[in-house]
Amino acid sequence: xxxxxxxxxxxxxxxxxxVAPQRKMDPSRPIELHTGFFDVRYTQDxxxxxxxxxxxxxxxxxxxxxxxxxxxLLLGSLVSAAxxxxxxVPLSQEMTGERDPLWPLAGVGAAAIAVNIPLTIxxxxxxxxxxxxxxxxIAVGGEExxxxxxxxxxxxxxRPAAPxxxxxxxxxxxxxxxxxxxxxxxxxxxxxxxEEDGVARCSGTPTESIAGASAELAFEDDRLxxxxxxxxxxxxxxxxxxxxxxxxxxxxxxxGKSAQRSFVIPDECKAAEQFLGCVADGRVTGSASWSPDDxxxxxxxxxxxxxxxxxxxxxxxxxxxx
Numbered sequence: 493x494x495x496x497x498x499x500x501x502x503x504x505x506x507x508x509x510x511v512a513p514q515r516k517m518d519p520s521r522p523i524e525l526h527t528g529f530f531d532v533r534y535t536q537d538x539x540x541x542x543x544x545x546x547x548x549x550x551x552x553x554x555x556x557x558x559x560x561x562x563x564x565l566l567l568g569s570l571v572s573a574a575x576x577x578x579x580x581v582p583l584s585q586e587m588t589g590e591r592d593p594l595w596p597l598a599g600v601g602a603a604a605i606a607v608n609i610p611l612t613i614x615x616x617x618x619x620x621x622x623x624x625x626x627x628x629x630i631a632v633g634g635e636e637x638x639x640x641x642x643x644x645x646x647x648x649x650x651r652p653a654a655p656x657x658x659x660x661x662x663x664x665x666x667x668x669x670x671x672x673x674x675x676x677x678x679x680x681x682x683x684x685x686x687e688e689d690g691v692a693r694c695s696g697t698p699t700e701s702i703a704g705a706s707a708e709l710a711f712e713d714d715r716l717x718x719x720x721x722x723x724x725x726x727x728x729x730x731x732x733x734x735x736x737x738x739x740x741x742x743x744x745x746x747x748g749k750s751a752q753r754s755f756v757i758p759d760e761c762k763a764a765e766q767f768l769g770c771v772a773d774g775r776v777t778g779s780a781s782w783s784p785d786d787x788x789x790x791x792x793x794x795x796x797x798x799x800x801x802x803x804x805x806x807x808x809x810x811x812x813x814x
Contacts, residue, residue, distance in 0.1 A: 517541040520734065522627040525620060534623070548622045553629060557622035572605050579605075628762065661719040661788055663698025664709065666809040668716050673709055697721065702742050702805060704735070721805040729764040732771070732801075739803050740780065740792060747782040747790055754778050755794070771801045 517523070517536065523544060524535040534544045548554040579602065585593035660666070663680065664673050670692065677684045677694035686692045694707040705721040725735035744750070755778030761770030770776045774796045782790040788807040795802050 515539055515541055517543045517547055519547055520737075522730070523623045525623050544623075545619070548626055551626055551629065553625040554622040557618045557625060560618040576605065661716075661807040662701050662705075662707065662721065664707070664716060664719050666716050666719075666788065670711055670714050670716075673716050677707075701746065702739055705739075705805070717808070719807045721807075723803040723805070724800055725803065727768070727800070729767040732768060736794075736803060739805065743780075743782065743790060743792060743805065747784050747787065750780040750792075751783050753780040755780070768801070772796045772799060 515536075517534070518541075521536055523541070524538070525533075534541050545558055549558045582593035582595050663676055665676075668676075673692065673694075674684050676698045677696075680696060680698040680700075682694050682696035682698075684692065684694055690711070692709045692711070694709065697705060697707050702721050702723060705723045708720045708722060709716055710718040710720075723735060723739055725732040740750075755776075757767075757776050758770065761767055761776055767776065771794060776796070777794055779791055779793045781792070784790075788809050791804075791806045793804045793806070795804050
């Protein structure tokens with residue numbers, strides 16, 4: 493009976509541990525999972541994090557695993573509690589001097605408590621699956637990686653205070669002379685260069701609206717006719733996806749929701765180790781476009797070749813509506 497009593501105490505104390513300060517989970521980064529016997533820890537960059545289950549419950553691919561984990565833990569708790577009550581009956585009878593305590597009930601209770609062990613392990617396994625689903629979405633990126641609540645929050649933050657000025661493109665002005673565009677580039681502290689193909693290049697943009705972007709400017713009759721921003725993401729899958737999301741989010745802040753969005757990521761390209769190669773050989777493709785009534789036409793594209801792979805944002809003036 494002492495063995496059963498210790499088992500009851502051990503399971504009752506399951507889940508209790510030292511409380512240490514934890515930082516909030518960063519939803520845009522992968523989660524590191526550490527498992528032990530009846531022990532699971534979640535970290536990012538080696539630091540313990542909180543809010544993992546709450547956030548994963550919002551992600552479409554992870555949510556079913558989280559729901560199953562919660563259901564299994566609840567079932568295990570109910571079974572364990574029932575087992576504890578069954579064990580308690582003969583123990584209380586023994587303590588009160590009952591001649592024939594109902595010890596078979598204790599055996600049934602111990603069996604019920606034992607059932608909680610596989611239920612708990614199954615629950616932990618379901619949370620493992622939820623974490624893996626989250627990490628796959630982070631590695632792959634794309635629209636499917638955003639939960640409805642995250643998308644709503646992003647849209648709220650992205651709401652522009654005012655529409656962009658007509659005929660303006662990140663600090664350059666369509667129709668302006670080459671000398672004017674050069675002055676705007678250098679006034680912002682960037683470097684201007686001109687190539688044999690007739691395209692002028694500025695190492696940045698006057699407004700710095702898109703992080704890390706340089707600009708290629710095309711002229712017709714010495715007047716600015718098109719601006720193409722070039723963003724070269726870091727040479728790793730996570731950095732590439734982060735750069736893509738930041739670029740698209742910046743465009744949404746300026747121009748609102750895209751009128752068209754189509755990005756293709758084949759199944760064989762969704763693993764992090766395959767993603768960059770698929771971008772380079774053109775298997776990861778797509779574009780998004782904006783057509784504001786009183787601003788330039790905007791197209792965001794993934795360009796894999798020639799290397800290095802880049803993001804391109806092309807702006808061209810639109811004729812005013814008559």
